[in-house]
Amino acid sequence: MSSDVRFTDFKSDKQPTWCPGCGDFGTMNGMMKALAETGNDPDNTFVVAGIGCSGKIGTYMHSYALHGVHGRALPVGIGVKMANPELEVMVAGGDGDGYSIGAGHFVHAVRRNVDMSYVVMDNRIYGLTKGQASPTSREDFETATTPEGPKQPPVNPLALALASGATFIAQTFSSDSQRHTEVVRKAIEHDGFGFVNVYSPCVTFNDVDTYDYWRDSIVDLSEVDHDPTDYEAAQERIMTGDREHIGVIYQDEGSVPFEEREGLEDPMYEIPDGAPEDAMDLVREFY
Amino acid sequence: MPDDLNWAIGGEAGDGIDSTGKIFAQALSRAGRHVFTSKDFASRIRGGYTAYKVRTSVDRIESVVDRLDILIALTERTIDENLDELHEGSVIIYDGERTTMQDIEIPEGMIGLDVPLKSLAEDAGGAIMRNVVALGAACEVASFPIENLDESLEKRFKDKGQALVENNQQAARLGQEYVAAEYDHDFDYELVTTDADYVLLNGDEAIGMGAIAAGCRFYAGYPITPATDVMEYLTGRINQYGGKVVQAEDELAAINLALGAARSGARAMTATSGPGLDLMTESFGLVAQTETPLVICDVMRSGPSTGMPTKQEQGDLDMALYGGHGEIPRFVVAPTTVAECFWKTVEAFNLAEKYQIPVFLVSDLALAVTEQTFPPEAFDMDEVTVERGKVVDEGEVDTWLDDKGRFQPHFPVADGVSPRAFPGTTDGAHMTTGLEHDELGRRTEEESVRVDQVDKRQRKVETAREEENWDYREFGDPDADTLVLSWGSNEGAMREGLEILEDEGVAVRFISVPYIFPRPDLAEEIEQAETAVVVECNATGQFADVIEHDVLERVERVNKYTGVRFKAEELAEEIKQAVREPQEATK
Structure with a gap:
């Protein structure tokens, strides 16, 4: 890893096609800055992106990257990391990708606690398909597919993570660049699965969860008395729905990542030219 | 057909049928005998009929047959389930002290050996070893030296302590001695041992x-x-x-x-x-x-x-x-x-x-x-060889960079196979996507690039078709008029079926195809044959369909979808039938 990496090194020469004002610009910039600040470079970084507006991020960033199937970004990222623990793995997706079609993988990725980070651009809407309800849309949020609103409570991703045994739960706001970058950096540095839900407004299809809404309702946990290592305090913040919190909400400082528990250290790509030396022992087991 | 013995243990799921059967199979294998096992089992943990069947011979075995010589029946149903395979002289070992087995009737012509499996197991240290008592009894019936069982019992139980190993070995002996002492039969079987070295x-x-x-x-x-x-x-x-x-x-x-x-x-x-x-x-x-x-x-x-x-x-x-x-x-x-x-x-x-x-x-x-x-x-x-293809290391990456220094993971090379850089390789950073992409791995919908990339991926198949050996396995008479084709596990039963057919004077050429795509070109082989028969375990003939597609000719189909694999005798019969009464005209 070179020390002179700038965050622009993580930028590809493809211009984003996100709508002007989309929260994803800020989210991506923060990710690139956080990667550079943590001493990573494009050659040791692997970004996995899901499907949706957020999923385009793999194209706009420069690193090793895979843009896969809707909802399955986490399993891909986990496979990449397990097979080469030396890589910095970051998975990025949206609320539909992570909490709807990929919700099962989210739960299990959290409990597996692989040392990687997961950034979810949560805009509470399906943007790429032009405005349908997402799993985090409000109960009364009217869309083409939910004319009277979904009439069911939104998923609380932070609570889902907590219930699944998360070791790092954070939330940021894409337009608060400094805090967002700082929190993503902490997620990268965390020994385990660093989960960051990012309020990343959709300026085209969501006229409820807007920049103004979030500016008015956000409470920055660095400005109040909150100890992220206090599980019950985190639980309180996560389950109280009246405010939108940003910052590191919970961090288990004793977190031991999956790779460490399982003794995975070396990349798996190096293998002999033939069968392993003692492979006939495998045959003899069947005597 | 090999000079074989067919043995089975059957009972309810949860009776330890599988592990008992495996112990016996292993003992035979270690004694230098060939073994081929099969299972009748249900998808449940407890209850329901289940059986482990062992066919053994000093000659090589490739399939199962419809004959059962020695059956350990832990339940009455086990006998009923196997009536078709049992024959005159078959030996049925059962525990007549078991409440549910008291009134069982041994079919006429068969030999019932009532062995108090549970009581003898208790004498050896625990009722749980009753299956092992039955194994000992079976050794006596089959004239199989019981020492061979000792080794596989040791392998099975050594993790649980030497005492348990010895108790099991004792249980087997009690079963053997009981049969030797109580039944004065001259059983026809003798499972000889050989010096051959086999894995199972x-x-x-x-x-x-x-x-x-x-x-x-x-x-x-x-x-x-x-x-x-x-x-x-x-x-x-x-x-x-x-x-x-x-x-x-x-x-x-x-x-x-x-x-x-x-x-x-x-x-x-x-x-x-x-x-x-x-x-x-x-x-x-x-x-x-x-x-x-x-x-x-x-x-x-x-x-x-x-x-x-x-x-x-x-x-x-x-x-x-x-x-x-x-x-x-x-x-x-x-x-x-x-x-x-x-x-x-x-x-x-x-x-x-x-x-x-x-x-x-x-x-x-x-x-x-x-x-x-x-x-x-x-x-x-x-x-075993390991061929990793076009992996490029740090030194070789340069060759594959475009004029802006970007690695091209999907570069449309002539043979279709692009360079591959593992993550971590300096200057190899690249993306890829399930979207159609250009040579850099970036999304595109440009017509010419789309066509280039589709062609490139398809070229890999064409290259492989030429470079690799997509051969078939051949058995039987290469000049026979009847050609049988199959894929997957049917090969074993068909090979034994060939022997039956040969004994009956029916010449058959048998081609077993391990490559489904790309696959060998069988046009000539089918052209040469008077009748071509495709054998497979499904109802619609999926392999027959692709063969017909390849050669633009109808083939005979032998399909089985009862859930049970083909057996040699059955296949031999089906092949004869297909040759006698071709159905292709009606298709």
């Missing part, structure tokens, strides 16, 4: 062992019958080679975990059965589109839907060939024997990496649950 394993284990031999270091899967043994084999063994088995939350995750590991440069695989393959189908296109080398193993069972989960069928061929939307370049390889499960797995990994393509390794339940003996040389590890 099933198709799933062979696939697992092949994977490790080939350098597979990452396996992700979700438990499913009959593929679970692949995962269980690898668990605990792959770690010794620096690898990892991950039990995924579902098959959607399994294939994507394996895909991720493969992107990191690991040789990776997943294995499943039909219902799991359905879920994985979602990502077939992604694997192919991103040109990721991946081995996807499908151990087929009876479908559709949950079908008959513990029964044989070869119903997924179309799925392996055509599953997934869009046009997905892929290879489909189907091993035809337990030993071939090993070799075809090794080959699947080489093909996957050389051509950066998904390789479907299609096995079936009959291979998966059959334990078969082989000389250890059948798995000669020195013969």
Whole structure:
């Protein structure tokens, strides 16, 4: 890893096609800055992106990257990391990708606690398909597919993570660049699965969860008395729905990542030219 | 036909049928006898009829037959279930002290040996050993030296302490002595021992062992019958080679975990059965589109839907060939024997990496649950080669950068196979996507690039068609008028069927095809034959369909979809029937 990496090194020469004002610009910039600040470079970084507006991020960033199937970004990222623990793995997706079609993988990725980070651009809407309800849309949020609103409570991703045994739960706001970058950096540095839900407004299809809404309702946990290592305090913040919190909400400082528990250290790509030396022992087991 | 003995133990699921059967099979194998096992089992943990069957001979065995010589019946139903296979002189060992077995009637002409299995087991130290008492009794009936059983009992129980090993050995002896003392029969069987050295394993284990031999270091899967043994084999063994088995939350995750590991440069695989393959189908296109080398193993069972989960069928061929939307370049390889499960797995990994393509390794339940003996040389590890294809290291990356210094993972080279840089390689950073992409791996909808990339991926298949050996296995009379074709596990039964046919003066040429796509060109062989018959375990003839498509000619079809594999006699009969009364005109 070179020390002179700038965050622009993580930028590809493809211009984003996100709508002007989309929260994803800020989210991506923060990710690139956080990667550079943590001493990573494009050659040791692997970004996995899901499907949706957020999923385009793999194209706009420069690193090793895979843009896969809707909802399955986490399993891909986990496979990449397990097979080469030396890589910095970051998975990025949206609320539909992570909490709807990929919700099962989210739960299990959290409990597996692989040392990687997961950034979810949560805009509470399906943007790429032009405005349908997402799993985090409000109960009364009217869309083409939910004319009277979904009439069911939104998923609380932070609570889902907590219930699944998360070791790092954070939330940021894409337009608060400094805090967002700082929190993503902490997620990268965390020994385990660093989960960051990012309020990343959709300026085209969501006229409820807007920049103004979030500016008015956000409470920055660095400005109040909150100890992220206090599980019950985190639980309180996560389950109280009246405010939108940003910052590191919970961090288990004793977190031991999956790779460490399982003794995975070396990349798996190096293998002999033939069968392993003692492979006939495998045959003899069947005597 | 080999001079064989057919033995079985049957009872309820949960009676320890499997492990008892395996102990006996292992004892025979260690005594230098060939063994071929099969199972009748239900998809439940307890209750329901289940049986473990062992066919043994000093000669090689390739299939099962419809004959049972010695049956250990723990339940009355076990006798009923096997009436077709029992014959005059068959020996049935049972425990007449068991309440449910007191009134059983031994069919006429058969020999019933009432052995107090439970009481004798208690004498040896515990009722739980009653099956082992029965094994001892069976040794006496079959004139099989009981010392051979001692070794496999030791192998089975040594982890639980020497005392338990000795109790079991004692239990076996009590069974043997009881039969010797109480029954004055002259049983016709003599299981002689030889100096031959055999290993005993099933198709799933062979696939697992092949994977490790080939350098597979990452396996992700979700438990499913009959593929679970692949995962269980690898668990605990792959770690010794620096690898990892991950039990995924579902098959959607399994294939994507394996895909991720493969992107990191690991040789990776997943294995499943039909219902799991359905879920994985979602990502077939992604694997192919991103040109990721991946081995996807499908151990087929009876479908559709949950079908008959513990029964044989070869119903997924179309799925392996055509599953997934869009046009997905892929290879489909189907091993035809337990030993071939090993070799075809090794080959699947080489093909996957050389051509950066998904390789479907299609096995079936009959291979998966059959334990078969082989000389250890059948798995000669020195013969295993590892070919990784166009992996570029730091020194070679430069060659593949564009004029702006960007690595081109999908560069449309002449043979279709692009360079591959593992993550971590300096200057190799690149993306790839399931979207149509350019040579840099970036999304595009530009017509010319789309065509270039589709052609490039397709060219890999054409290159492989020319470069690789897509051969078939041939048996029987090469000049015969009747040609039989099959795929998968039918090879064994058909080979024995050939012997029956030969004895009856019916000449048959038999071609067993392990490569489904690309596959050997069989036009000439079919042209030469008067009658071509395709044998497979499914109702619609999926393999027959592709053969007909290739040669533009109708073939005869022999299909079985009862859930039970073909047997040699049955196949011989079916072949004769197909030759006598061809149906092709009506098709």
